[in-house]
Amino acid sequence: MDNAVDSLAGLSVTDGWDGWASSAPNLKRNLGILSSEEIGFAMMLLREGQKHLFDHWPEPGVDDRRKKGYFDQVAQLNANYPGGLVSYIQNARKLLADSKAGKNPSDGFTPSVPTGEVLTFGNDNFMMLEEAGVREARRAAFVLVAGGLGERLGYKGIKLALPSETTTGRCFLQHYIESILALQEASCRLVQGQCEAEIPLVIMTSDDTHESTLLLLESNDYFGMKTCQVKLIKQEKVACLTDNNARFALDLNDKYKIQTKPHGHGDVHALLYSSGLLNLWQSAGLKWVLFFQDTNGLLFKAIPASLGVSSTKGYHVNSLAVPRKAKEAMGGITKLTHTDGSEIVTNVEYNQLDPLLRATGHADGDVNCETGFSPYPGNINQLILDLGPYIKELSKTRGAIAEFVNPKYKDSTKSSFKSSTRLECMMQDYPKSLPPLAKVGFTVMDKWLAYAPVKNNPEDASKVPKGNPYHSATSGEMAIYKANCLILRKAGVHIADPVTDIFNGQEVELWPRITWSPKWASTFRDVKRKVGECCSISQRSTMIINGQNIFLDGLSLDGALVVNANDQAEVKVTGCVQNKGWALEHVDYKDILIPEETRIRGFKVCKIEQVEINYADPGKFSFKS
Numbered sequence: 001m002d003n004a005v006d007s008l009a010g011l012s013v014t015d016g017w018d019g020w021a022s023s024a025p026n027l028k029r030n031l032g033i034l035s036s037e038e039i040g041f042a043m044m045l046l047r048e049g050q051k052h053l054f055d056h057w058p059e060p061g062v063d064d065r066r067k068k069g070y071f072d073q074v075a076q077l078n079a080n081y082p083g084g085l086v087s088y089i090q091n092a093r094k095l096l097a098d099s100k101a102g103k104n105p106s107d108g109f110t111p112s113v114p115t116g117e118v119l120t121f122g123n124d125n126f127m128m129l130e131e132a133g134v135r136e137a138r139r140a141a142f143v144l145v146a147g148g149l150g151e152r153l154g155y156k157g158i159k160l161a162l163p164s165e166t167t168t169g170r171c172f173l174q175h176y177i178e179s180i181l182a183l184q185e186a187s188c189r190l191v192q193g194q195c196e197a198e199i200p201l202v203i204m205t206s207d208d209t210h211e212s213t214l215l216l217l218e219s220n221d222y223f224g225m226k227t228c229q230v231k232l233i234k235q236e237k238v239a240c241l242t243d244n245n246a247r248f249a250l251d252l253n254d255k256y257k258i259q260t261k262p263h264g265h266g267d268v269h270a271l272l273y274s275s276g277l278l279n280l281w282q283s284a285g286l287k288w289v290l291f292f293q294d295t296n297g298l299l300f301k302a303i304p305a306s307l308g309v310s311s312t313k314g315y316h317v318n319s320l321a322v323p324r325k326a327k328e329a330m331g332g333i334t335k336l337t338h339t340d341g342s343e344i345v346t347n348v349e350y351n352q353l354d355p356l357l358r359a360t361g362h363a364d365g366d367v368n369c370e371t372g373f374s375p376y377p378g379n380i381n382q383l384i385l386d387l388g389p390y391i392k393e394l395s396k397t398r399g400a401i402a403e404f405v406n407p408k409y410k411d412s413t414k415s416s417f418k419s420s421t422r423l424e425c426m427m428q429d430y431p432k433s434l435p436p437l438a439k440v441g442f443t444v445m446d447k448w449l450a451y452a453p454v455k456n457n458p459e460d461a462s463k464v465p466k467g468n469p470y471h472s473a474t475s476g477e478m479a480i481y482k483a484n485c486l487i488l489r490k491a492g493v494h495i496a497d498p499v500t501d502i503f504n505g506q507e508v509e510l511w512p513r514i515t516w517s518p519k520w521a522s523t524f525r526d527v528k529r530k531v532g533e534c535c536s537i538s539q540r541s542t543m544i545i546n547g548q549n550i551f552l553d554g555l556s557l558d559g560a561l562v563v564n565a566n567d568q569a570e571v572k573v574t575g576c577v578q579n580k581g582w583a584l585e586h587v588d589y590k591d592i593l594i595p596e597e598t599r600i601r602g603f604k605v606c607k608i609e610q611v612e613i614n615y616a617d618p619g620k621f622s623f624k625s
Ligand SMILES: O=c1ccn([C@@H]2O[C@H](COP(=O)(O)OP(=O)(O)O[C@H]3O[C@H](CO)[C@H](O)[C@H](O)[C@H]3O)[C@@H](O)[C@H]2O)c(=O)[nH]1
Pocket: 145, 146, 147, 148, 149, 204, 206, 262, 263, 264, 265, 292, 293, 294, 295, 329, 330, 331, 332, 347, 349, 350, 379, 380, 381, 426, 428, 453, 455
């Protein structure tokens, strides 16, 4: 704020000292109640075209505390943004002018389809990479970006607290933490016990998610992770903008507050840099930083192999990708060649890919090719960075990431917005500033294995064009069952074909509801080791495997089976289990008597009959039905 206060110091307190405020008479009348620092901020705001912020101010004596409180927020917004609010407003004006002029941030670049590592689940190469990845996991830190509002989903709570699937009710955060702990253990086992690695987990929150995330962790004993392993870093929001002149929006519920929104997941780099964690990790011998998002229940099935790719290829940056349907809401991994000859392989965000393609001679824009998919692999925003080069780069940029603005205009004149907008930045734009020699690659895996986010509310999901993914709570849960079934099939289990069903207007494949705790298997090799000959599971079945050393051998399941075993219990499950099982009962998302996390998926699990076996003591056991 030095500039604003300096300007104040330059004024002589003589007649008309407050002349600078004459364009804002209501502010001018209130100058007497403001401190010199507050006046400095007021001057800066007027200079930057924000006089409307004071239009509604009443006479001195009315709401004085709130008027002063308003400057506390201004001071905070100013301190949180590199270069302060003046830079924020000026950057915003420039980006808004570019947006109005239809300027694409990739102007000057020609897109083409890049080549990357394409993996096939379950083959020798995949298993070799998984093993390499598990070996490296003890030298990794995980960073979960979870500051988003989840506006498209419209769920009232935090997305991390949503069940990833409702057979066990395990929420996303529990699933993530248990998966990291399972990798930690598997990694240490591979190096024959000479390792006491505790993989760090950082969660980036925002004001919208911080308290609830902390509460979720604390009320669940951090889901088994040591509290010192988990760090929360909170991103701050930025001011919302109402028009092309970057005038700030007032909060609809409090006229003494500027409306704010998150600045985007790109903040994670600056926060990691300023937290000092990266250097601590490096001194502790860590080598990899893995970034991931709040609702992808499949992700950890893809982590070991993709980390294996990073380590065997020596990638500084490795983005995980899946085949992408044209116009799907995921960025496309694209090779961009500049007119000056330089090249980068990077994400082009979904709203920019189509205009970029059209502007560079692809008249149809973002369309599928003969494979039925876009030729540009879809970025699932799972990034693996080599810590050394990452620290080196951040020491130059301090973690700053190029920003963008995405206003929703009222009409084609682009002169007014439907609702306020703000500057944003994305974590996957990190490679854009890297030197040409940086080793930037990507890894493509099957979608069924790696990507099933929960982003869309039921109504929007039901309107998704046929063949495109719903990205809803319904599809996210169904994808977990499908992936588990396909993995078991590949391991030799006979799994019945799925049936189709419609939940909340979305047609999905309904596979047997099979889940396992992450410690049962981190890799395909683990799965293969734990299933023996002649196992079969019918379509209407449910199976929950909850334990490390549970082996299926000659099991025939038609109904529901739950196996819980302590880590020291080795249990062989065999024979024929048949019962009425667990059914899925349809529910409507509009039925507000049903809890929100249930109705947004369109079904609830009705536990009619099951076999449940529990082994709480160490030892070797065999269960035969
Ligand atoms: O200010 C923010 C905004 C979002 N997030 C977090 O960032 C992640 C991603 O947010 P969205 O799900 O809203 O992201 P989008 O769907 O807009 O897109 C992102 O995820 C897609 C894949 O899921 C594609 O990879 C795309 O390129 C990438 O920008 C979430 O975990 C969210 O909680 C933050 O931490 N802070």
